[in-house]
Amino acid sequence: MEATTKARHEALGLTGEQLLEMYTYMLLTRRIDERLWLLQRGGKIPFVISPQGAEAAQIGAAFAFRKQQDWFTPYYRDLGVNLVAGVSPREIMLGAFARGTDPASGGKQMPSHWGNRPLNVVSGSSPVTTQLLHAVGIAQAARMRGDDIVAYTCCGEGSSNQGDFHEALNWAGVHKLPVVFMVQNNEYAISVPLDKQVAGGSVAARGKGYGMPGIEVDGTDLLAVYEAFKTAHDRARSGQGPSLIEAKCVRITSHSSDDDQRRYRSPEEIAALQARDPIIKTRAYLYEHGILDEAKEKELEARLMAAVDDATEYAESQAYAAPEQALRHVYKED
Amino acid sequence: MEATTKARHEALGLTGEQLLEMYTYMLLTRRIDERLWLLQRGGKIPFVISPQGAEAAQIGAAFAFRKQQDWFTPYYRDLGVNLVAGVSPREIMLGAFARGTDPASGGKQMPSHWGNRPLNVVSGSSPVTTQLLHAVGIAQAARMRGDDIVAYTCCGEGSSNQGDFHEALNWAGVHKLPVVFMVQNNEYAISVPLDKQVAGGSVAARGKGYGMPGIEVDGTDLLAVYEAFKTAHDRARSGQGPSLIEAKCVRITSHSSDDDQRRYRSPEEIAALQARDPIIKTRAYLYEHGILDEAKEKELEARLMAAVDDATEYAESQAYAAPEQALRHVYKED
Amino acid sequence: MAVLNLVEAVRETLRAEMRRDRDVWVVGEDVGKKGGVFGATLGLFDEFGAERVQDSPLTESAIVGVGIGAALYGTKPVCEIQFADFIFPAFNQIISEAAKMRYRSNGTWTVPMVIRAPFGGGVHGGLYHSQSVEQYFTNTAGLKVVVPSTPYDAKGLLAAAIRDPDPVLFFEHKGLYRAIKGEVPETDYVIPIGKADVKRDGSDITVITYGKTVHFCLEAANQLAKEGYEALVLDLRSLLPLDHEAIVAAAKKTGKVLIVHEAGKTHGIGSEVSAIIAEECLFDLDAPVQRLCGPDVPAMPYAGPMEKFFMLSPEKCLEAMRTLAKY
Amino acid sequence: MAVLNLVEAVRETLRAEMRRDRDVWVVGEDVGKKGGVFGATLGLFDEFGAERVQDSPLTESAIVGVGIGAALYGTKPVCEIQFADFIFPAFNQIISEAAKMRYRSNGTWTVPMVIRAPFGGGVHGGLYHSQSVEQYFTNTAGLKVVVPSTPYDAKGLLAAAIRDPDPVLFFEHKGLYRAIKGEVPETDYVIPIGKADVKRDGSDITVITYGKTVHFCLEAANQLAKEGYEALVLDLRSLLPLDHEAIVAAAKKTGKVLIVHEAGKTHGIGSEVSAIIAEECLFDLDAPVQRLCGPDVPAMPYAGPMEKFFMLSPEKCLEAMRTLAKY
Ligand SMILES: Cc1ncc(C[n+]2csc(CCOP(=O)(O)OP(=O)(O)O)c2C)c(N)n1
Ligand SMILES: Cc1ncc(C[n+]2csc(CCOP(=O)(O)OP(=O)(O)O)c2C)c(N)n1
């Protein structure tokens, strides 16, 4: 059978160019985050919270959605999702530097508290899991208006134990709403490991109880993630309702720049993470299939570095909001 | 095989006397509730919320627990559970009449807001589902002390969608605590039917997601319920952890004396409920197996009537708490 | 001009606003076929259908959280919390999300929504069907908190709330639903949120109140008039924002102020009203600023005698007003 | 006598209470191996083990709800909410359950428990790692609300809270954890909850405050003294119950009162303090009761300049104190 001879990405209907584009976003996500750590260590920004280890999960998921048509209520690690949704590196950096022109909050919020109105990326808060209900409400309202949208929402495996997770999946299930619930399971909630966090050990297993598919996927496998989300997105659009997808990821860095994971993870455990680094795995696949070679890669890295440099310099050169802006936008201003 | 010749209750290790005792509690539950409705219609008490249709579920469940050893955080319909736990008809009526000597609240709370310290029946509130977490905490504390207890907790199928349900089952599952979670599914949450309430339609199906058995049982079948709870109770005691049991019940009355179910249920639907009346079904079983006959039944009904009359007269004759008692017990008084 | 009670005024306003704007919809427990436990949505299900008059699962955090999402998308949800006592599971969604959305997004994302809830006691509701919860929300900028005391105000304020660009908590006193009737124009009108209303003018003492106690104070004022003292009764109507001007003007006019509310005294709404007066017109006062409120206990007891002891009444108001007048 | 900072005082008090009473245990997110995000439980896991220093799932309602159950059973849980901003998911368990258990059961069931949470801003935390939440709880009888301003008070008040027969909310200002050092006796002592403390005596003006701003006001008072005015600085320490006597005495002593807190002004703690003064000693006042508080916005912004604008400071306090002194 011919299909068997097809490469995995081809079987999914992805061209080499498309796959390279996905990898480009993964790498951009990684390079921006690495820069943020440098800036934080250098005292230029106070805080970083990192997607490292989740790039395949985020990019694979986001590519199943439609820019400026679908809606997003992401969580703080979703840098990659934001980039695919259309947020520019400059905009990301404006947020990291908390500048006045940061489109997410004008510097009012911490970095990684996303938001971008023109791109349907809803403003996020710190209290975890609240955004799942917002995605359900967005889907409910879109259904009333007869609009063709699908809502992406996400949280971590620890956050999936919050009451709002239960209420959101139940509501979406009752009304068969077009929502895809993603849980990025990186095995830790700050220092609390999976076995002290998720009874039974599987978030995906909870989907069935809400009458929706509960799918577990290797979050370091870009194509597997893309396939799962494509299926869930189609399902949502065709009125069959929501899906829950648990992407098994790794958390390569500490929880955030305020954390030191060496206090609760062994050196061996930390070292072992490299083997599951989605960047390395995806890169290998691209080389295998001749989609990437050293020349192309050199050019790609240079291009991304330039973009990160540009975004950093641009953002740093921008001004903070005036102090009195602290009083603005409490209520509608006329 | 000999077992096949055994009657169902014998197979469960129950003697005819024990079964008759269980039925006696069911009937007492029903007769007390019927009296409460009369008192409410007669303007003697302002409010009734009824266990009618759940007697088999409540008595079958409660008989698997150990009086004054196990702990109970019941819900408002659990009149039958309270009786088996040891609460007397007089005490029930004191609550219904909101008298000062009501052991649950001294008249501070509405009827059916149970509580009885010597019997390990924890004080309940109105906001649904909060008590599930209390049961988990009780089990956690007992485990620390090395005490042999099992905690019973319950809510309705509507209430099982509250966030606290998710957080309670997850916590109990993580620590394999000795808790039995019961959900009395009577297909309605006031006027909201199951299909608008529970995504997927099955509460029991949610157990698996917490790594615990999720068992569905016919809540009008006394022996089936008893068996399920006996198994769950043994499981809890032997350190295997919590269970979730969904008892499929019927709600024969309106939600409460403030509700009129004819507004949202058809006459046919309401009429059909009689066929599933657990009192009728259990009574038939007892007659079949010669455990009950007309003489015995006459005597039983008379005994229960006398108990209900006594409780009513006693409670009505008791005084209300003095008005100033409204200021008592805000903080510890010295 | 129809004569309606307060719950009818709420219902007719919901109907009118839903006819006026297709994006307005109602969601909550039992709001559909049953028409709500107090009948506030009775008949709306038949007129607007199951989607726009939506029975929700028994999940308050979701009622509000889904409402927020629907508002972000551009519709105008009117969320009903069956009893104000059951709003606490939704507290995080209200305080962390609804109240802060505009501010945290620098004005780019907004949640125009209304959360309606029946509150208040004296209805044999016990601890959890009697509470006044307004003071849990009034310290949160980004929210508006409204309490109508008459059918006329209920219509004008609810219409304003539904058309408001920001989240509004709309608390209706259960004890007024059927007790109070009044003329309500069929014509469209709104009462601006943030304006108090002088329900009775007077020159001897000033009574500042809201909700059910407005009527207790008016009744007491008529009695007090027979005794030769004229009381000014100011109905706050909006607890956030408060109408500073009206409060200060009313206080200055008589120099003797009594603040009355059913909710507990300590850290209650009266605290801020008193503080405003102590800050802005202290030297216009001829008497200490008095507060007559519910007792500082966790909630209202159920048994008749204790409930009566807890509740205010025209008699209790009259006594406090008389004492102040004679001060 | 050891010199400790505030977070060390909290940790050593937890250790001492856990050694003293086997029923005392700690539960919360990351309190185990990590020792808490601020190190308040550092080392306790090694000494007392995983059961008594228990890492919880990421579920605040459960942390409190399980704590309530454990307290009902007879143990003494000390629940940690990682940031006060994240206490709202537990609001229903605190307000509906913990606060009302004793009352609703007519004194038969009680929940002796402590809920600790770091609060306050000026630490680059943005909206959700900077909030002051005390005013959401102080209107609820049945709860006690405590805020220490020094390591010495932290030990005495936390010990009292853990031994208290009723639920106590214990809020620790993040900005004081490491900023303030002080002598803390190793010996066992408790500071009764409900007693304010005169941190500085003075005869010209009275400043009533709590938490981090106590130190701003003390610093300002020293400066003001150089200008010839002596300020009395009263540290409330307990916000529920409030120390009426101490408030009234402090107000009467100078006749000029300034109330200072980081939380927003409207419907804040200062409202009740001002109302108590307006009610109990109005005619002893020589100036309107002033309040210097955070701005009425939903929460604290993140960017440096806006955060600085939001936060109070010794300079801002001095200015307000000087103005009042000169009044
Ligand atoms: C309601 C709430 N409680 C606590 C926190 C503090 N907190 C921030 S992230 C985090 C861990 C989240 O873990 P997980 O959900 O697994 O996501 P991850 O960070 O691992 O991707 C915690 C406890 C919070 N933000 N919100
Ligand atoms: C948090 C909360 N929201 C709403 C209510 C009002 N209420 C009381 S009972 C009930 C329906 C409960 O239905 P279900 O859980 O199925 O239990 P049932 O009464 O059918 O046994 C509702 C909505 C409440 N008590 N608590």
Ligand SMILES: [Mg+2]
């Ligand atoms: Mg995680």
Ligand SMILES: [Mg+2]
């Ligand atoms: Mg039900």
